[in-house]
Amino acid sequence: MKGSRVLVVDDDAHIVEVMEMRLAAMGLEVTATGNPQEALRALDEQSFDAALFDLRMEPMNGLLLMEAAHGKQPRLPVIIMTAHGTIDNAVQAVQRGAFDYITKPFVTEELRGKLGRALSERRWARDRHLLRAVGDILGSSGTTDRILEAVAQATVEATEAQRAVVFLLEDGRLAALANAGSAATPVEALRSAAEAAVDKRAPTTVFGDDGRVTLAAPLLVEGGAAGALVVEGPARVTPTEDDLELLSLFSSQAAVALRSAHELARLRSGALAALGRMAAEVAHELRNPLGGLKLYARHLEERLTRAEDAQGAEIAQKISRAIDHLAELVTDITAFGRPPQLARESTPLNGLLEDCLALVEDRVNERQIHVVRELDRTLPAMALDPRQLRKVFLNLIVNGLDALEAGGTLAVRSRRVEPGVVEVAVEDTGCGMSEETRARIFDLFFTTKADGTGLGMGIARSVVELHDGTLEVESQPGCGTRVVVRLAIAEAS
Ligand SMILES: Nc1ncnc2c1ncn2[C@@H]1O[C@H](COP(=O)(O)OP(=O)(O)OP(=O)(O)O)[C@@H](O)[C@H]1O
């Protein structure tokens, strides 16, 4: 309790004087005033650990003052002082967010007890908030980026700072990777604070020329500093030991989150690679017997046709088609592990897109899908592997159709974005993807469809990357999906 900062406001000069003396005797740092406006100015200038406001004051009563104070310092515990006989008001005060009330004239012990609880409550409220925020971060199974965003956001919320920025070391340089809150100074200005914390490997306070104070705490992962969490406070608010302690507690939790994100990513990619290898092996084992089956089925079909068993022949044909489907799947799975060599040839990209759209025409008509084609007719023929790319665009278009309700819109656009680069965008107004789905679409066998194989997007990306292109996905649940493929215009040979 000693050294805590307490704000007292009462329009009775005598009470102000007495309170100042009593609280100072308890070892508290007291700011006492009879003027609510002055109190609000003090709240702008420094943070308080607790406040005592008189209920009846003119022109701003204690409850209004409390609301204004909470606008500036949301978790400030306020004790409302009332005279005898106004218990109803006191109860109302608690309902409106006061921590407690105390009736005048008060006994020193009661004052000490209530203030003591307010001060420990403040710590506790902060810690509880903090723990919840950190728990949310650790519980979220996101990418590193998302976790860092959450760290920055939670830090702003838990520390009442104006802005929090997470810096991470990348190639020996500190890069600002996540940012929450807002402040006028550029993010770059916080880099030196981050550097100081990383060098010292301990929490650091940096005082700016404009009176601003910046706190930085290193993110210690496996003994080294992986980066720093930097917090910028409002001007003229001097941080306490407590703030620094809170920040380093927070940054160590953030470091734990960061490390588990790294580990999770490593485990996940290891598991996916193992899954991929296994799938490729199984696919390989299936290939030969499937070839044999195909031969037998065709043989059977011929014999049944010769024997004029039309029904039997038709069944044999169905078997044959099912085998073709399985063989295609096997080829796809094998391709996933080891992408095929590209067979580039001069290919009109728009023609390829039209071919894909033609293949889904029946589905489009049946479900009254509105198709928008915006194809740049001036595109030159490009050196691409048309077989592989047909698979890519067909999958994007089919995925779009799968996502659409009847009557929705599917757009296929091609255009030149830079002199040497062509962009194809496949866009739907369908259901979009949750963040979880978005993070996993390229995973082998990840599908949300009853009859999906979950290979389409993974294959699409690997084919595009083999062409030295890029594939990007933008999607929001309920707002549709846009997949953008960029390909370089290579010399058609
Ligand atoms: N345009 C889209 N809108 C909404 N979700 C999509 C879209 N494209 C892909 N997805 C999601 O990504 C998942 C993976 O897509 P992917 O094409 O890899 O596999 P699939 O379509 O399920 O199966 P297939 O192997 O037959 O293509 C889909 O199951 C779906 O949940």
Ligand SMILES: [Mg+2]
């Ligand atoms: Mg698909």
